[in-house]
Amino acid sequence: MTPEIVYSAIPILAIVISSGAAILIGLFGNRVRYLNEGVSLGAAVIKFALVYSMYTSVMAGTIYICNPVALLPGVDFSFRVDPIGVYFAFLSSLLWIVTTIYSIGYMEALNEHARTRYFLSFAVCVASTIGIAFSGNLLTFFIFYEILTFATYPLVVHTQTKEALDAGRKYLAYLMSGGIVLLFAIITTYIMTGTLDFADGGILAGSAPVDTLRILFILFMIGVGVKTAIMPLHAWLPAAMVAPTPVSALLHAVAVVKAGAFGVLRVLFYVFGFDLTQEIGMGPFLAAMAAITIIIASIIALAQDNLKMRLAYSTVSQLSYIVLGAALLTPAGLLGGIAHMMHQAFMKITLFFCAGAIFALTGKKLISEMHGTAEDMPYTWAAFTIGGLGMIGIPLTCGFVTKWYLLVGSLQADAWVYIAVLLTSALLNAAYFLPPVYHAYFSPKTVARTHEHIQTTRPWIRLCLVGPPVCTAAAVIIFGIAPLAPYFPLDAARLIVAWIMGV
Amino acid sequence: MTDILSHLPILIVMIPFGCAYLTPFLGYLLKGWGRRITAIALFATLICSMLLVYQVIRNGPIIYHLSGVLPPLGIAFNADYLGSAISLLISGIVLLAVVYDKDRIAGLGEKKTLFFYTLVLLAAGAMQGIIITEDIFTLFILIEILSIAMYGLVAIRGSGRCLLAGYKYLLIGSAGSALILIGIGFLYITTGTLNMQIMAELLPPISGSMTVLAGLALLIAGICTKIGLFPLHVWMPDVYAYAPSIAPVLSTLALKAGVVALIRIVYTIFGPSLAIQPIPLYSVLALLGALAILICSVLAILQLDIRKMFAYSSGANIGCIVLGIGIATQLSVEGALLHMITHTAGKACLFLCADTILNQTGIRYVHEFRGLSSSMPYTMAAFLMASISIIGLPLSGGFMSKIYVAGAAIHAGHWIYAAILLIWTALTALYLFRILNSAYFYNAASTKPGRSHTRALPANEAPARVLVPLLLLGIACILLGFFVDLPMAVIRPAAELLIGGGL
Secondary structure, eight states: OOOEEEEOSHHHHHHHHHHHHHHHHHHHTTTSTTHHHHHHHHHHHHHHHHHHHHHHHHHTTEEEEEEEEEEETTEEEEEEEOHHHHHHHHHHHHHHHHHHHHHHHHHHHHTOSOHHHHHHHHHHHHHHHHHHHHBOBHHHHHHHHHHHHHHHHHHHTTTOOHHHHHHHHHHHHHHHHHHHHHHHHHHHHHHHHSOOBOOTTOSOTTSSOHHHHHHHHHHHHHHHHHHHTOTTSOTHHHHGGGSOHHHHHIIIIISHHHHHHHHHHHIIIIIIOHHHHHHHTOHHHHHHHHHHHHHHHHHHHHTOOBHHHHHHHHHHHHHHHHHHHHHTTSHHHHHHHHHHHHHHHHHHHHHHHHHHHHHHHHOOOBGGGOTTGGGTOHHHHHHHHHHHHHHHTOTTSHHHHHHHHHHHHHHHTTOHHHHHHHHHHHHHHHHHHHHHHHHHHHSOOOOOOSOOOOOOOOHHHHHHHHHHHHHHHHHHHHHHHSTTSTTSHHHHHHHHHHHHHTO | OHHHHHTHHHHHHHHHHHHHHHHHHHHHHSTTOHHHHHHHHHHHHHHHHHHHHHHHHHHOOEEEEGGGOOTTTSOEEEEOHHHHHHHHHHHHHHHHHHHHSOSSOTTOOHHHHHHHHHHHHHHHHHHHHHHHBOBHHHHHHHHHHHHHHHHHHHHTTOSHHHHHHHHHHHHHHHHHHHHHHHHHHHHHHHHSOOBHHHHHHHHHHHTTSHHHHHHHHHHHHHHHHHHTOTTSOTTHHHHHHHOOTTHHHHHHHHHHHHHHHHHIIIIIITHHHHHHSOOTHHHHHHHHHHHHHHHHHHHHHHOOBHHHHHHHHHHHHHHHHHHHHHHOSHHHHHHHHHHHHHHHHHHHHHHHHHHHHHHHHOOOBGGGGTTHHHHSHHHHHHHHHHHHHHHTOSSSHHHHHHHHHHHHHHHTTOHHHHHHHHHHHHHHHHHHHHHHHHHHHSOSSOSSOOOOOOOOSOOOOOOHHHHHHHHHHHHHHHHHHHOTHHHHHHHHHHHHHHHHHHO
């Protein structure tokens, strides 16, 4: 497949829109009421339109390239919109709209402080996520990757409680260490190959002995693995649960961990290349790490009573599905992994939105307090149920689609152990998602402890809180019923796999 | 016009020197003009430096013979790429510092303020001379003038810790000067010349002699005292902590002038000899640099007084520059020179911010920074931007220069140095984040973090005249990351000249 290459500034424009929003918010957010919210929403919509226009044409075989300035000799500040990049950008900019709407409702409902800082950081996060998606070489990727790390920090410590600041410290310690390892790997790659550009067949082939490449592979995987929360590098993610729920959505679905998973794919297939990854034989090692993470994180999730904590460990587990799919190095596995990037995002964001809506409207955080709440919040719990069923992998949800391909991929790789892992994980998922649902619908209401009950009379706030999860839950069903419809995740993933495998 | 242009190398030295004598008289006659005269003189110097850089880029290095007498008898100034670039840097930052400064410096009377500016001009002229002189004895004289001006600037309050710091500086500095003088003596008796170029030609055949080696050792030790290379950094913390007003900024610049002198010695004078007579000078420098990075960073983490913290941070940064010089490849020298520029901009901005904060609120310790972002938003914005560059977060000047040096280390096979440079990033982040964290995420009112909205401190933002230099420097720190090609246009030929002439 020979792509049509277009030199265009649209990729930069998509980043500039969000950065511009950040600057506007920074300058005037404190002075004009609702400017934060309005600018964020406007930027989100415009950016989605830009990304969508690229999405359709890239899927039809175009590649956008833009190299504004040189950073190092032979390394430009470079943007390249290829299928996998635009896929990630599409995912995050679409969910960004939903998250913005939800954020507005959440901040208003809880009457949160420091909204200018909040929306400013959010805008920077999203700009850097798009930067990560569109970056054309490792250095540009790294720059946005690190900006994302630091822009998320104010969001994690948003409440400024001791707990939040501790979590923030942990978050930075993990992610900065990862960043340093990643930078070391990147500089080494540059010195060894003289280039950092992502190329379809990888750039490292034949540049060094196999052992060196293996060490480099491990360094890269530590670098991007921290953000992907592969065990034992995951501890920051549950700690970061102290952040407001929209931030959790950002961390778990829209940007941060997805940037890590995207980084894994980029490194595997565009730096090392499919063939080289196979040649140095590190796939099984990565797959084993992912499998361990899937099982252990699920077991830890079982023990959590705080709903958000349970969701956090579930994310740790689910992210490793993506890594596992990629590390199997089979077409179906890869397809499942890439599709899961989008599917998991929709399911997890639904679950988080629901958890946040329950907290914002009733003040309840613990699963044991939520008995019988489905009566008051039927839509929220319906959405939660769909998300949970998707996570388990029940047919007619999108979770089933990916799990199916991952299973086929494991068969292709002759790796029976991963089939067992995936099925066990499905059981564990059922074990931790079904009880809250059951109790919400069928258990009698627990006597509310003296919680600060937040009364929200304004219906638009309720709409902002409940609307987004209902929409994303609907998407979970739609992706599950018609996975192969044009432009849907699985369809796009097929194209990406074709590119990576060079078919 | 061409007549004047051919005298540029001497003008950048003589304008500050000449005005240094005028300032006390004119300032005494015209009340409050001391600072303005200084600023005008420095502005003229800046223009000359700009013209010099322009000429050097267009026509190559300019050699200027004082009074037209040729070496070996006469004194020559060699405005090469390195000299002109650092000259522009120094005159630019001194000017900004003086523009930033007040007419009446706190704690100094009117008369002493005039002396203060006289010393500033003397220091500025001496620095300009040090970086372009080709005569090693002139180098010594100018280093002495610079040192004496610096002792005066530090101790000018004439009381308490200022005096003590100045005294400490004087003792260590004089020892350094003595070493330099003896070293020059040794080289003079063996070669019979004081001109660096001629000395470089005469040295190789006799470079094995003990006298020459002893001379080299004394010179290096003397210069290292002046630039505060570990383990000779002990004078820096006190000087930076108690020097009044803009003296720390000048001290940062003086370090850079000293580094240029070091470069002249190890590359210009001894480069050809070292190629024949391999003594491990470069590896020793690299090792000392790496040690300086690690130890000074750890010491910086332990500091509570932010200016002492910055002093140790300067020690670490000097270590990075010396490491780049010690690796001694084209790439590493480029990195070291770039780091000189980015670090000077960043550290100057930090010291000016620290001074502003001290003047406006009396704050000098880390824990007092709580909530400062809301009472001094613009100062803290400049502080933030400079910190980003000093830490080396993408995308900023400091990031690019660190990448260069680390890349050069890997390129030369020194993996361990690259790792130290990257770990250094984390160490720097550790101490600067502490300040930023309390400024941005703690509230001023309570000693504990919380979400109260009350602000104990009144809004005490500095006036615009002060903020403009701060923000200019801060923005320059960030923009250097985007437009690294600009300084590179001068740095690359400078490094080529040094490495090509030397090795």
